[in-house]
Amino acid sequence: MSSGAEVEVIICADSAEVGEVAAEKIAGICRKAVTPVLGLATGSSPLALYAGLARRVNEGTLDLSHAVGFALDEYVGIDTSHPQSYAQVINTYVTVPLKMDPSRVHVPDGNAEDLYAAAAAYDLMIEESGGVDAQVLGIGTNGHIGFNEPTSSFSSRTRPKTLTPQTREDNRRFFADDEKVPLHCVTQGLGTIMEARELVLVASGEHKADAIAACVEGPVSAMCPASILQFHESATVIIDEAAASKLRLIDYYTYVARNQPM
Ligand code: F6R
Numbered sequence: 001m002s003s004g005a006e007v008e009v010i011i012c013a014d015s016a017e018v019g020e021v022a023a024e025k026i027a028g029i030c031r032k033a034v035t036p037v038l039g040l041a042t043g044s045s046p047l048a049l050y051a052g053l054a055r056r057v058n059e060g061t062l063d064l065s066h067a068v069g070f071a072l073d074e075y076v077g078i079d080t081s082h083p084q085s086y087a088q089v090i091n092t093y094v095t096v097p098l099k100m101d102p103s104r105v106h107v108p109d110g111n112a113e114d115l116y117a118a119a120a121a122y123d124l125m126i127e128e129s130g131g132v133d134a135q136v137l138g139i140g141t142n143g144h145i146g147f148n149e150p151t152s153s154f155s156s157r158t159r160p161k162t163l164t165p166q167t168r169e170d171n172r173r174f175f176a177d178d179e180k181v182p183l184h185c186v187t188q189g190l191g192t193i194m195e196a197r198e199l200v201l202v203a204s205g206e207h208k209a210d211a212i213a214a215c216v217e218g219p220v221s222a223m224c225p226a227s228i229l230q231f232h233e234s235a236t237v238i239i240d241e242a243a244a245s246k247l248r249l250i251d252y253y254t255y256v257a258r259n260q261p262m
Contacts, residue, residue: 007216007229008236009253011244015204019048021256022136022202022238027053027062029134029198036067037126039135039193040105041146042089045202046136054097064098068129069105070122072137072146072193076110076160076184084174085110108158108186119158119186126158126192135196139203142166143211143224147187150223154231156189190228199235201226206242213246 012018026049030036040046056062071090080087087107095105106125112118126132137145142164148156149164161184163171168181175181193199203212215226216237229235244250 009216009244009247010236010238011253011255012238012240014240016048017256018202018204018238018240019052022049022200023052023056025200025236025238026134026136027056030062030064030067033133035130036064037129037131037133038067038069039132039196040069040071040090040094041136041138042071042073042086043138045138045204047093049136049202050093050097057097057099064100067100067104069094069100070126070129070132070188071107073185073187074108074110075182076115076186078110078182080111108188110186115160115186119160123158123192132196134198134200135193137193137199137201139201139208139211139215139226140167141170141207141211143214143226145190145201145226146193147185148190148225150225152190152222152225154222154228155191157192158186158188160184160186190225194228194232197234199229199232201229201235201237202239203237203243204240206245208239208243209246212237212239212243213248217248
């Protein structure tokens, strides 16, 4: 049981269990809120978590019809009808299966004429919603959260950013061979993300092990933007054994057996 004053690490057997444990955690937060406000990551890592939430919605144990959602990021210049635009990804994996009201689910505008003004308006909209209750996060192999690449300011707000070659290479798998991976994005800032009341980061696989070790046990450094979680009062990192494999305090953390109540 965590005191809540540290990054709580929960180690699961595999990515399916990561999704299930994270879904129960997010569902619990949503059930307590009158109008839950969710921060939404895209990418592969949270898909099992969203599937777990969708199952609860279908079973009638969770109602997100009045919930509000804010995506973390969007590519710049991608058509919002492109299947890999985060507007589409969020609609496909979150809004529709979780039966959320599309007018309450927001994604940064990567096609705005003035990207900076649109990003500032996005931050304001988050603030006016009352703030994010539960922020879902993945982590890049280079330690990014959202698309806050290494050297991002810890006080940054939503803004346009350039993606690193590493991130573009990592995301190449989502695009067709003849397509370019976008070079720019709009992302919630680290300062924006840190205002969420609870952070829940999910990761699976050995390729995330270095980033997870740097995030949880490394020095707090802009070279690993996720290490800012060490400053949050309520951050939970839910990972499989492969992603946990480079943690030094491995025996100290919580292990979850499937179906064991948390
Ligand atoms: C995307 C985002 C990114 C991803 C990260 C990991 O909205 O926030 O930080 O979470 O790039 O991506 P996956 O899960 O595909 O490995």
